[in-house]
Amino acid sequence: MLITERGNGKSYTLRQVLFRHVAGGRRRKETAVRVRIQRVEDKKQEEVLLRLAGEDASTAGLKEYIETDSWRVVSLSCRKDGEIHRVKSTGIFYVESVQEIQLIHTQEQVLETRERLYVLEKMLPASFVRISRSVILNLDKVRRYRPLMNGLMEAKLENGELVYISRKYLREVKDRISDNSNKGGTPDDKE
Template sequence: MKVVIKKIPEDKTEFAALHVHEETPQTQLISSYLENEEYNTVIVPCTADGKIYRIPSDSIYQIESIGNVQHVHTKEKIFQTSKKLYELEKMLPVKFVRVNKSVIMHLNKVRVYTPLANGLMKAELGNGESAYISRKYLKGLRDLIREGLK
């Protein structure tokens, strides 16, 4: 497939147009990738063991708020950040979603969703941890979960 990139003035809205013979699952995937800005990686400043780290958002599984400290969970390690949960929620890409009062989860890192009897849902993450999606946030997430936001 040929790719053409055209520079536009700053005051114009950026957009992408796909010219295809037919719409396929692959073209839908490309469209979703662009619309949801999945190419957008944010660096989250964190600390652990007295050192400062720059954690790319693609490495984050979930962010959990305990007291005034946010714990950034990656595959192998847990870091801390001084940023507030609401600040992180605003700066992270669309694939990060608030799932309860104290957790933001990376939807692409979920392996299994399990509905629970009390109206909650449990999300098991690829790093072996889990998060609970409260009823308040589940309503808005149902469509994303069903679609499997890729």
């Protein structure tokens, strides 16, 4: 199983993610991280136990990462040219609502789904946030942010597209960006 980590968009194994957060950058010989997985029958029985010698910002970030289900990948059924496609949430840049259709923007293409925007907002992982009445943005796909004179904020995505964060949603987005950078991401990650 690969996990796409918030902030840098790269995929890692669960062991690598745990090591990066628990070891805090120390060499492998200094910190041994043992990962054990036990299968359970019911999803309600799932739990994660971290046994740590100490806590810091990295372990707090890991705790939030696990609690918010950020590591889970959601797949959406979308249509394009009469064909049905499965699109993983890690590949979605943003979702835009146009009339009754939601447009799913990925690196190379734009697909359609009839799922309501508010339903998609609940389904998608924690890296997705509403930025306007009609757009949900994947914060992991943002390269940089730029405030504009009219109170909006511009977000430049990894694919070069620009989207605009409205004033109504700006506080939430700023809080999410701040939380993300305080838990392992750095401002340098955003160009």
